[in-house]
Amino acid sequence: MRYLVRSGCGWRMLPIHFGAWQTVYxxxxxxxxxxxxxxxxxxxxMLDRQRAGREASPTAGVIDSQ
Incomplete structure (x- = not known):
């Protein structure tokens, strides 16, 4: 999936070393x-927030009206 997003190619254009595109899809x-x-x-x-010393789940949210 990362390859598709980064390269912008379609499923049918996947390199052969990923396997058949139908299988991957x-x-x-x-x-x-x-x-x-x-x-x-x-x-x-959640893991990233805990590593940063914060609670795993956010306790508040901010909405920007711009």
Whole structure:
């Protein structure tokens, strides 16, 4: 997925060493369907906040009207 985002190429243009594009796309869809990417993001965010000496979950939010 990082390769696709960085290069801007389509699924069918994946280099062959990633495997068949249909297989890679199938795994991506399954992981996205199970919200795995959101879970990874949330856990990484909590760990980063704890390393910075803050609470794992934010206690407030700011909305900018600009």
């Amino acid at each position: 199938g795994w991506f869809r399954e992981l996205a369907r199970r919200f795995l990417f959101q879970t990874i993001h949330d856990v990484a965010l």
